[in-house]
Amino acid sequence: MRVLVCVKRVPAPGAKINITDDGQSVDATNLGHTMSPHEECGLELAVQLVEAHGGESHVLTLGVAEADEQCRWAASIGINKATLVDVGTQGWDPQRTASAMTDAIRAIEAVDGGFDVMIFGNESADTGGFQVGIRVARALGRPMVNAIKGVNISAGIDGDDAVLEAQRETDSGMEVYKLPMPCAIGVKEGITWPRYPTMRGRLASKKLAVDVTASDAAPGGQTMVRLNRPEEQVSETIILGEGAAAAPAVIELLKELGLWSEGNSKQEVGA
Amino acid sequence: MSVLVVVEHDRGILAEASLEAFAFARSIAEQLGEPVDALLIGADAAGLAAVCAAHGANAVHHASIAGDSVGDYGPEAYGMVVASLAALLSPSGIVASGTDRGNEVLAQAAAELDLPFVANCVSVKIDDEWDLTRVQWGGSLNEEARLASRLPIVSVAHHAVEAEEVSAGATATITEHIVELPEWVSRSVIQDRVVLSEGLTLATAPVVIGGGRGVGSAEGFKVLETLAERLGGVVGCSRAVTNNGWRPHSDQVGQTGTRIAPQLYIACGISGAIQHWVGAKAAKKILAINIDPAANMVVKADYAVIGDLFEVLPAIEHG
Numbered sequence: 001m002r003v004l005v006c007v008k009r010v011p012a013p014g015a016k017i018n019i020t021d022d023g024q025s026v027d028a029t030n031l032g033h034t035m036s037p038h039e040e041c042g043l044e045l046a047v048q049l050v051e052a053h054g055g056e057s058h059v060l061t062l063g064v065a066e067a068d069e070q071c072r073w074a075a076s077i078g079i080n081k082a083t084l085v086d087v088g089t090q091g092w093d094p095q096r097t098a099s100a101m102t103d104a105i106r107a108i109e110a111v112d113g114g115f116d117v118m119i120f121g122n123e124s125a126d127t128g129g130f131q132v133g134i135r136v137a138r139a140l141g142r143p144m145v146n147a148i149k150g151v152n153i154s155a156g157i158d159g160d161d162a163v164l165e166a167q168r169e170t171d172s173g174m175e176v177y178k179l180p181m182p183c184a185i186g187v188k189e190g191i192t193w194p195r196y197p198t199m200r201g202r203l204a205s206k207k208l209a210v211d212v213t214a215s216d217a218a219p220g221g222q223t224m225v226r227l228n229r230p231e232e233q234v235s236e237t238i239i240l241g242e243g244a245a246a247a248p249a250v251i252e253l254l255k256e257l258g259l260w261s262e263g264n265s266k267q268e269v270g271a
Numbered sequence: 272m273s274v275l276v277v278v279e280h281d282r283g284i285l286a287e288a289s290l291e292a293f294a295f296a297r298s299i300a301e302q303l304g305e306p307v308d309a310l311l312i313g314a315d316a317a318g319l320a321a322v323c324a325a326h327g328a329n330a331v332h333h334a335s336i337a338g339d340s341v342g343d344y345g346p347e348a349y350g351m352v353v354a355s356l357a358a359l360l361s362p363s364g365i366v367a368s369g370t371d372r373g374n375e376v377l378a379q380a381a382a383e384l385d386l387p388f389v390a391n392c393v394s395v396k397i398d399d400e401w402d403l404t405r406v407q408w409g410g411s412l413n414e415e416a417r418l419a420s421r422l423p424i425v426s427v428a429h430h431a432v433e434a435e436e437v438s439a440g441a442t443a444t445i446t447e448h449i450v451e452l453p454e455w456v457s458r459s460v461i462q463d464r465v466v467l468s469e470g471l472t473l474a475t476a477p478v479v480i481g482g483g484r485g486v487g488s489a490e491g492f493k494v495l496e497t498l499a500e501r502l503g504g505v506v507g508c509s510r511a512v513t514n515n516g517w518r519p520h521s522d523q524v525g526q527t528g529t530r531i532a533p534q535l536y537i538a539c540g541i542s543g544a545i546q547h548w549v550g551a552k553a554a555k556k557i558l559a560i561n562i563d564p565a566a567n568m569v570v571k572a573d574y575a576v577i578g579d580l581f582e583v584l585p586a587i588e589h590g
Contacts, residue, residue, distance in 0.1 A: 190520030
């Protein structure tokens with residue numbers, strides 16, 4: 001089976017995200033780069049699907065040339081091929097990004113054959129547009145469901161009845177979709193447990209030939225003006241006390257909030 | 272012209288986040304001098320007209336899908352219904368809640384209509400174009416964005432605005448629509464459901480007790496579970512905890528886990544990295560329990576206890 005995973009290079013912030021002086025991007029000075037946890041799990045899923053059903057996995061990213069790093073990370077855990085659409089910026093709007101990625105996928109499929117499954121992260125870690133995968137899937141005429149936390153392929157991958165069973169988490173359980181392949185899913189962290197690269201994987205990733213392409217996709221209707229830090233709710237932290245001695249103050253707080261009832265304490269039940 | 276709210280529901284049960292979409296739509300409608308209308312999709316949604324009216328809907332459009340191939344939800348089907356009603360009603364804007372379903376349906380509709388879609392907005396200012404503020408990084412940063420579109424399609428970030436019943440007891444005019452959809456939309460509809468938990472969940476519990484790296488082990492969560500039981504709440508955790516395999520991912524509070532909004536969040540041994548904070552910050556009150564008074568979680572919390580959670584939690588539990 002042929003599986004595509006789409007990922008986005010993003011800075012890896014710590015306890016605070018700083019913005020550049022011109023307000024146009026996150027200040028990534030001294031920051032490493034990574035991808036969304038959703039996408040890390042998506043890569044792992046692609047590797048697992050190919051391990052189970054045979055075939056080939058392919059990672060696709062769009063952005064700056066340095067996203068080569070994310071392609072090689074993917075290869076280090078077992079992804080077979082990589083394409084980087086180098087547009088010189090991480091700042092393309094969702095419509096433009098989707099359009100460029102659709103073109104890139106068409107080009108890959110024209111050479112290597114169609115993908116049975118396309119995997120996207122539920123949303124990117126940074127801009128969080130919640131739409132690129134859906135737009136790509138629509139443009140390519142494939143069913144897509146977002147927020148997927150589990151998959152199952154029971155009926156095989158060949159023939160007209162090849163179905164990807166996809167489970168989506170809700171407040172109370174799972175919704176189950178049966179998507180005819182070829183199809184697309186947006187996955188959430190937790191769908192898999194991403195492996196760490198082995199030394200052999202790391203060495204292999206250095207030899208990966210990343211196919212670098214360009215795009216002339218037209219801008220969409222959404223333009224970023226600038227980034228701001230939202231006003232922090234400046235709340236002076238009220239220290240209720242230290243150690244076990246703070247318990248009465250905590251219980252007072254619980255009572256104030258209506259979260260404490262005397263009646264159901266364990267001692268009374270046991271008495 | 273009107274601002275159209277796509278109302279989210281599950282088999283006729285309203286998603287509370289939809290009420291925030293009404294509040295957001297009213298702020299847009301006021302600027303445009305237009306009414307707010309509601310779109311209910313699916314035969315089982317008919318009973319929600321009254322709550323739509325109470326939250327400011329002037330007219331309610333109830334769209335049923337012809338035939339029964341779509342069941343009670345499918346992202347492509349619902350997106351096509353929104354696109355179809357948009358063509359019929361020509362609204363000035365379309366608003367939904369920034370939930371999994373809300374964002375998914377609007378993205379599908381926007382793709383069908385070949386229009387922009389701006390997810391998770393917190394405010395809108397309308398001149399010639401729409402100037403939006405939306406969240407990035409799960410709410411850690413705001414983006415000022417300009418939207419050029421003949422039909423703006425936006426979702427409102429969950430918990431960004433307060434729902435308000437503005438016209439209690441009001442009634443809205445209800446218009447019935449039967450929408451014919453192409454057969455292919457049935458390829459992505461719910462086929463089955465698995466019920467995993469009855470009762471309280473992270474998203475609905477009045478109190479959540481979260482544990483972080485400071486809990487130290489899977490067994491360490493026992494004290495959190497005991498207190499959660501005592502308070503009628505549920506246990507959550509940080510990403511460090513799921514990465515260590517101490518709790519299942521379904522317990523994770525954060526940007527890539529569950530966004531919570533309980534009355535009280537008790538964060539135990541959690542440093543407060545951005546990934547976690549953005550999932551917890553909608554809690555009405557936050558109490559941090561941590562040995563480090565300089566921990567990010569302690570600094571940002573409303574209340575804090577400085578100390579070892581293994582001493583503090585049992586002391587609370589025993590009253």
